Amino acid sequence: MATKLKPQASPTQRLVGSEGKRVAKPVNGVGLLSHEPTGDFLLMAHPGLWGIVKTDRGLELLPELGYFSRQAGIGGVRQGKRGQPVDDSGARAERQKKGWIVIEDDFVEGGYLRVHDTKHGADTLHCCVWERPMQAGGKPIMRQDDKAYWAFLRQVAAELLPPPVPEILEEIRDTMLARLSRQLEQAEQRPARAKAAVKTQARIDALTAVIVPEPPQAAA
Amino acid sequence: MADEVLFSSLGDLSVTEVMETLVLLTLADRESLFQHPAIVYLGDAAGQGSDTSKIGLIGLDGSDEMAAVGGGETTAISNTALTDASATVAIARQALQYEMSDLARIVDGTGMINLPRFAQSLGGSANMRLTTMVATLVGNFATTAGVSGEDMTVDDWFDATYGLELNSVPGPYLTVLHARQYADWQNSLRSELGVLQWQPATAEQLQLRGPGFKGSFGGSEIFVSSKVVSSGGNRKGGIFGRGAIGCKTGSVPPDPNIPAIYAGPVMVEFERSASAGLTEVVGSLYAGTVEIEDLRGVSIITDA
Numbered sequence: 001m002a003t004k005l006k007p008q009a010s011p012t013q014r015l016v017g018s019e020g021k022r023v024a025k026p027v028n029g030v031g032l033l034s035h036e037p038t039g040d041f042l043l044m045a046h047p048g049l050w051g052i053v054k055t056d057r058g059l060e061l062l063p064e065l066g067y068f069s070r071q072a073g074i075g076g077v078r079q080g081k082r083g084q085p086v087d088d089s090g091a092r093a094e095r096q097k098k099g100w101i102v103i104e105d106d107f108v109e110g111g112y113l114r115v116h117d118t119k120h121g122a123d124t125l126h127c128c129v130w131e132r133p134m135q136a137g138g139k140p141i142m143r144q145d146d147k148a149y150w151a152f153l154r155q156v157a158a159e160l161l162p163p164p165v166p167e168i169l170e171e172i173r174d175t176m177l178a179r180l181s182r183q184l185e186q187a188e189q190r191p192a193r194a195k196a197a198v199k200t201q202a203r204i205d206a207l208t209a210v211i212v213p214e215p216p217q218a219a220a
Numbered sequence: 221m222a223d224e225v226l227f228s229s230l231g232d233l234s235v236t237e238v239m240e241t242l243v244l245l246t247l248a249d250r251e252s253l254f255q256h257p258a259i260v261y262l263g264d265a266a267g268q269g270s271d272t273s274k275i276g277l278i279g280l281d282g283s284d285e286m287a288a289v290g291g292g293e294t295t296a297i298s299n300t301a302l303t304d305a306s307a308t309v310a311i312a313r314q315a316l317q318y319e320m321s322d323l324a325r326i327v328d329g330t331g332m333i334n335l336p337r338f339a340q341s342l343g344g345s346a347n348m349r350l351t352t353m354v355a356t357l358v359g360n361f362a363t364t365a366g367v368s369g370e371d372m373t374v375d376d377w378f379d380a381t382y383g384l385e386l387n388s389v390p391g392p393y394l395t396v397l398h399a400r401q402y403a404d405w406q407n408s409l410r411s412e413l414g415v416l417q418w419q420p421a422t423a424e425q426l427q428l429r430g431p432g433f434k435g436s437f438g439g440s441e442i443f444v445s446s447k448v449v450s451s452g453g454n455r456k457g458g459i460f461g462r463g464a465i466g467c468k469t470g471s472v473p474p475d476p477n478i479p480a481i482y483a484g485p486v487m488v489e490f491e492r493s494a495s496a497g498l499t500e501v502v503g504s505l506y507a508g509t510v511e512i513e514d515l516r517g518v519s520i521i522t523d524a
Contacts, residue, residue, distance in 0.1 A: 036446065038449070039356075041451075046362055048362060049362065051364075051521075052367075053368045053369060054369060054370075065452060066362075067356070067451055067456060069357075071356075072310070072312030072313070073310065073311060073313075073353060073508040073509065074353050074508070075360075075509065076508075077310060077312070078271060078272060078310040078312065079312040090272065091310075098362060099362065128452070144452075144453040149453065153452075175379050178378075178379070179375045186412075186414075189413060190411045190412075190413060192411040196373070196375070
């Protein structure tokens with residue numbers, strides 16, 4: 001007996017259901033930062049680089065930091081091999097030879113570097129944890145948490161750098177004294193220069209207060 | 221009166237907006253420092269056998285000074301160690317890619333969405349990359365001037381110049397500042413007295429040097445670039461003499477089997493995806509920059 005075939009619905013006749021999915025919002029850079037992208041970097045400290053900085057504690061002697069770019073082609077950083085994005089070993093050695101101390105990202109808990117997406121496609125904005133990129137009416141703004149930055153500088157001074165050598169601080173003071181002399185020469189004619197001279201004098205005083213002369217070394 | 225022919229009633233015979241034939245460039249920093257005489261061109265890496273090369277520095281021609289010989293006329297003197305140093309430059313690929321659909325090229329009414337225009341634009345992109353690669357190094361000299369968190373002043377510029385002069389750095393000097401630093405510096409210049417005069421760039425100089433050239437002050441040319449890096453709320457510009465920073469490039473050898481445009485170290489290639497109706501324009505630049513001798517430069521670190 002021949003089997004009677006049940007009529008089948010063609011694919012177009014079949015009732016098909018779909019849960020659907022939410023319509024994707026147009027991207028087109030909406031909500032992304034318009035800041036100019038910056039490449040990967042680390043900060044560096046140098047035993048000879050110090051400055052008097054106005055902080056919440058008054059005028060304070062803190063290290064001045066350098067910028068170690070980790071982009072291939074800049075400052076001896078090579079293109080990476082075996083899956084590594086870059087090879088910065090040679091560039092690090094060059095910096096160390098010149099007295100720099102590269103501050104690794106994990107120097108502070110959670111790392112001090114942050115990456116943000118920007119409107120510029122594949123390029124991202126690299127900045128520090130105390131910097132917050134923001135936008136006000138399309139205008140790129142970088143808000144800085146000064147207290148967090150000063151705390152970082154204090155930590156660098158305490159944990160990475162030797163105490164500043166008095167001769168280096170005296171060199172900085174000499175530069176400040178030359179500046180003060182120029183400002184005082186013009187102070188009578190220009191009130192702005194007189195104001196600047198007061199500021200410079202305060203910096204010189206703050207620096208003088210922290211210069212502790214080392215005892216002379218005993219002759220061998 | 222009724223049924224006048226008004227523009228507002230020509231709904232089917234007009235379009236909302238048409239594209240102007242004039243297309244303007246967006247505001248961007250297009251200043252190139254690459255060919256400034258203060259930057260040492262270290263040549264092309266083609267055929268060198270490595271992406272990395274060492275620049276030797278040798279202490280001759282007056283670096284070691286003769287000394288009076290004490291004692292008798294036949295007193296023997298001892299050897300002086302030759303001073304040498306080196307810096308290492310590595311070239312690496314810097315690249316930029318655009319991709320455009322056939323439909324975008326078909327309907328383009330501006331004359332801009334086409335392969336030759338994008339290829340030409342990649343030349344400018346390569347120049348800007350070199351500027352960034354130089355500007356990134358300017359803030360890294362181990363001698364600094366300026367006050368962290370305070371606006372740049374003429375005093376900072378003098379301090380930096382004294383730093384160079386104390387180290388006997390020969391010119392020509394090049395000052396590279398961020399626009400913020402330059403604006404603050406100009407503001408400070410207004411209250412400055414003295415014999416030094418600010419010489420603003422003339423039209424001819426702007427044509428030769430480009431839009432970032434602002435003029436000369438105290439024998440140094442001043443360039444402004446948005447590529448100067450910032451950190452800790454400060455901008456890191458600087459002033460340096462010839463020999464502080466060098467730049468090396470690498471040219472890809474032209475091959476007749478590879479359709480590409482070769483313009484010195486810049487190579488522009490096209491890649492076609494027929495199935496998707498897309499064309500890629502890829503520009504590549506092989507270049508490296510390096511700080512050759514640190515004492516030839518002073519960083520100027522001031523409020524961002």
